[in-house]
Amino acid sequence: MFGLSKKEELRKExxxxxxxxxxxxxxxxxxxxxxxxxxGFELFSHGNGKIRNLSQQKSPSLDTEINIFDYKYTISTGKxxxxxxxxxxxxxxxxxxxxxxxxxxxxxxxxxxxYLGWEDIDFEQYPSFSENYHLTGENEDFIxxxxxxxxLKYFSKTSGxxxxxxxxxxxxxxxxxLVPENILYDxxxxxxxxxxxxxxxxx
Numbered sequence: 241m242f243g244l245s246k247k248e249e250l251r252k253e254x255x256x257x258x259x260x261x262x263x264x265x266x267x268x269x270x271x272x273x274x275x276x277x278x279x280g281f282e283l284f285s286h287g288n289g290k291i292r293n294l295s296q297q298k299s300p301s302l303d304t305e306i307n308i309f310d311y312k313y314t315i316s317t318g319k320x321x322x323x324x325x326x327x328x329x330x331x332x333x334x335x336x337x338x339x340x341x342x343x344x345x346x347x348x349x350x351x352x353x354x355y356l357g358w359e360d361i362d363f364e365q366y367p368s369f370s371e372n373y374h375l376t377g378e379n380e381d382f383i384x385x386x387x388x389x390x391x392l393k394y395f396s397k398t399s400g401x402x403x404x405x406x407x408x409x410x411x412x413x414x415x416x417x418l419v420p421e422n423i424l425y426d427x428x429x430x431x432x433x434x435x436x437x438x439x440x441x442x443x
Contacts, residue, residue: 251310254421255293262428264297264306274307277332281404281411282342289313304333306435308428310418327419329412329431335439339386340406341377344415345399346370363387368396391437403434410438 244252252268259266270291278284294309312325361380362370369392377383395401404411412434419427 251421252293254424255295258308258424258428259295261425262297264295264308267294267296268292270294270309274330277330277409278411280406281409283311283326283328283402283404283411283413283415284313286313286315304331304335306331306432308424308431311413324416326413326415326417327424327427329427329434331410331431331435332408333410333435333439334408336405336408336410336435338405338407338410338438339377339379339382341375341383341386341404343373343375343395343401343403345402346372346374363392366392366396372396372399373401386438394437405438410435 256266258264274294274296275284275289275291289311290313291309291311294307297306298304307328307330309328309330310325311328312323314321314323359376361375361377361383363384364370373395375383375387400414400417402411402413402415412431
C-alpha cells in the first residue's frame, strides 16, 4: 500500500491544527458511519464516495454535531471516469428544522429549463440571488418561509456555493472544490455562520 504524499500529509496536519484550535476531534476516516446520515442527499448519491480528514465536534448537550471533511467520489461513464473532490461542512442539529431543499450555482442550462417551465424557486425582491443560485425542493411555501431576508441578502452577495438540507441536516460546500489548507479556519468559520443563519430562522 502506498503512503501519503507530502501534500496529503500537510493537509492532514492542517486539519489537526484546526481541530486543536477550534475544539474539534480529528477522526480522519469515517469509522463511526457518519456517511449513513447522508442517504438521500445529492452529493452522497454516488455509492463509491470516501470521507477523509473527518473532524467532528459535539455540543455538551449532544443536540448538535459539527463535521468538516473532504469527500471524493468517482462517476464512471463507459470506458472513462471522472472524480470530484470537495471540502464539506455538515451539521446535524436539533436546533434546525429545515425543509428539504437543494441550492446550487445557477448555470445556463438551469435558465433554459426555467424558460421551459421546469422547477426553480426565485425571489423577485432578490434578483441577484435568483441569478446566482438554482433553488429546488418539494415544499415551496416552507422553503420561501425559511429563506428570509437575512439569508437572501447574504447569498445575493456570493456565488458558487451549494447547500443541501432536510430537517436536522445541513450540508454546505463548493462542488468539486477542495478548500486550500491555509484557509480551512475560514471555511469552518463560514460554515458556522451559515448554520447560525438557518438556526435563527428555525427557532
